Amino acid sequence: MADEVLRGYAYSTEYGTGDHAFVRCETNGRYFDCFGGHSKLPQHQASEPGAGSYGAADCYRLPRPNCPDSAGIRYAVTGVCHQAANRFLYSARVMLDVKLVRGLGASSLVFGTWGLFHNEWLRDIYVPCTKKAHDAARVFASAGKSGDSELPSSSSELFDRLDAIYRGTATQPPPRQPEEAILNETAERMKHFIPNVPPGSIRDLHGRYLAQIATVRQDADAGRMTFEERDDRINDLARGMQQDFARALGPDAYEKLTGMSGTEQIDIIDRFESGMCSS
Template sequence: MASLTFCAWVNPAFWSHAPVDHTWVTSYDSRATPYSDIGDVIAAGQINWYCWGDFHVDGNPPDPIAVQSGSGTLAQCLVEGNAESNGNPAAQGTIFTYGVDGVCHQLANQVLYATGSASQAPATVKNARGYGASSFLYGTYGLQHAAWLAKIQGCAAQATPLSGLPMKLGETRLGEPPMPELRDDFADRARTVLGDDPERLSALLALRGNVQSYLSTAIPGFTPPTAEMLNARNQHLLDQAALLLEPAQFQALFGIEPGERIDLVDPTMAGEPRSGDAPTS
């Protein structure tokens, strides 16, 4: 598959109590060509990556939050496009369980990983609302770290040219691609905001490491956790971060005020009904 221009879009996620954006990725500019449905996208030879959401004709606001060229072959291997994430494992990347392994932000980033090259880092949806919270909890690419690295290594062999991928310099085994370089948007942002407060920075990153280790542990039981449970758990962990920071620091990192409620997990994507008549994600 030839090189593509990837566009990342946002739409307000109206189920949340605080401003949060749903994110998705396309191979086309919906401002120029607003395809009415997925059938039109496929007929035009284009790709829409749902990213644990519904099909959207265009973004709101209308401009993309990221535009960058990359490998269509790699992207389609990492995350299958033109297919709903729910019920389609190939379209889930390694966000296997929505709200547990990550949310739409992390899956969009997995698609956008294909925009990385030797000269530029992969694009991410770091400008989406709610991304500070989601990247604190789930990281840039989700919590299934080993599965994600294995997915990259397997797909890299199919992408051409291999040398176009973002790779770390270093020793590799014969015949194997080098280990990919992965972005950590939250850590980068934390270093910018807390650069003059190294003690708080160290404490926050240590807390974040503990948070992700905790979230990576399977929740016991016979049924999956509900969106309400996941959102309450996430809120508690964000509140712990607020205890470490000055209010202005917290707001700069997370985009919300300390104690403000933010729901990252959409009940409908978790297979639950959503109350009210709010639009879908």
């Protein structure tokens, strides 16, 4: 498969939420807008560059009405722009940096690195698109027009540990429930960013919040609340989670884990983008 350089970017929003994230293919100058856009200034780099497959990512743009480049994410249900961006970066084996994307740490506590139901996305979308891109690249290269980049893939230890949760091992199968996967991701992030804090110290607290958020999603899908009510309730729960995590971990450990100040709570769902995508 031909390698192109993929990199995450971000810019601040006007709606009281975290940064909007998107992905640029540095090799051909094309973008993955991740529900929003890519033209607002100023903007900044939000990940390391990685050598991945533009063709595979292009295959799973999967735009929704009024919402470009979803990567299969249902906005506010299985993720937000941060998770969509990480899916577009997946073949490059890099991901957005919590220190560079305001609010990424908070959205990851709710939706994980790549969005809910990541196992199904890998199986049903990523693998078929990767195979399709690989076959196309092989034909392209045989014509003497290979677009391979000299930049090597930049896999990180944390990426590998998070990825392993979904791939499973001989002794540890992948989680069956998305909430369990998010809890396991947070444990791995804690081992990486705050190794002196036992990962189990906030697992029960985290699990209670995730269960409440899952109930909200189910109620909205069943028509028992409006999308606007869903978004407000998830944002309220996310803010409460941020506050309780900062209190439980202490401000220094919390900032290392999430990239956010312990005194700051933000919305993770952009009401404007959610309204566009839900209409």
